[in-house]
Amino acid sequence: MSDTIDALRRQVCDLHRELVRYGLVVWTAGNVSARVPGQDLLVIKPSGVDYDELTPGNMILCDLDGNVVEGRHAPSSDTAAHAYVYRHRPDVGGVVHTHSTYASAWAARGEPVPCVLTAMADEFGAEIPVGPFALIGDDSIGRGIVETLDGHRSPAVLMKSHGVFTIGKDARAAVKAAVMCEDVARTVHVSRQLGEPLPIAQADIDRLNFRYQNVYGQRPAAQ
Numbered sequence: 001m002s003d004t005i006d007a008l009r010r011q012v013c014d015l016h017r018e019l020v021r022y023g024l025v026v027w028t029a030g031n032v033s034a035r036v037p038g039q040d041l042l043v044i045k046p047s048g049v050d051y052d053e054l055t056p057g058n059m060i061l062c063d064l065d066g067n068v069v070e071g072r073h074a075p076s077s078d079t080a081a082h083a084y085v086y087r088h089r090p091d092v093g094g095v096v097h098t099h100s101t102y103a104s105a106w107a108a109r110g111e112p113v114p115c116v117l118t119a120m121a122d123e124f125g126a127e128i129p130v131g132p133f134a135l136i137g138d139d140s141i142g143r144g145i146v147e148t149l150d151g152h153r154s155p156a157v158l159m160k161s162h163g164v165f166t167i168g169k170d171a172r173a174a175v176k177a178a179v180m181c182e183d184v185a186r187t188v189h190v191s192r193q194l195g196e197p198l199p200i201a202q203a204d205i206d207r208l209n210f211r212y213q214n215v216y217g218q219r220p221a222a223q
């Protein structure tokens with residue numbers, strides 16, 4: 001059990017470096033968490049600690065109500081939102097939050113990113129939706145994430161006037177969704193500067209998404 005938690009502490013710590021590498025965060029904003037499989041526990045970044053100071057040892061272990069189980073620091077101020085998602089989405093193993101620039105610019109307008117690129121159809125299978133305006137301090141951010149993504153293919157939601165939350169089967173998948181979300185938000189924004197991006201037919205979005213989610217990539221070697 002503690003081996004699993006130690007591995008997740010390392011993974012969650014390392015994945016925060018990816019947020020920096022891809023330019024998704026400034027100062028101490030942004031956070032990654034992972035569910036501890038089979039336990040009502042999660043591992044998340046400490047609050048207000050510089051990215052350069054993050055270590056596996058200062059990641060925080062919390063229960064799914066956001067209470068600290070093990071850790072010297074306070075957990076991320078977004079812990080309640082992450083915990084709410086894990087409580088209501090048993091299929092989710094990782095959650096990421098950023099204020100990445102282009103995606104947050106769409107969030108500031110309260111406008112979904114339309115699905116006008118094949119890469120978006122692959123990864124998101126639909127527009128990237130907008131969730132409600134919600135203030136930190138209770139369950140309203142978590143509830144907004146869960147209600148907006150319920151029945152939606154997109155693993156990313158733009159919380160209105162705030163930023164991005166992404167979910168995944170594990171923390172790495174949620175980080176990938178955050179990186180891809182910013183990439184397509186930027187490209188569609190640039191496209192908008194010169195005209196109106198062309199829509200992709202729903203049937204083609206469906207085909208692209210199915211292929212990417214089920215066929216693309218390296219297959220496990222045959223036994």
Ligand SMILES: [Zn+2]
Pocket residue numbers: 097098099162163
């Ligand atoms: Zn935020």
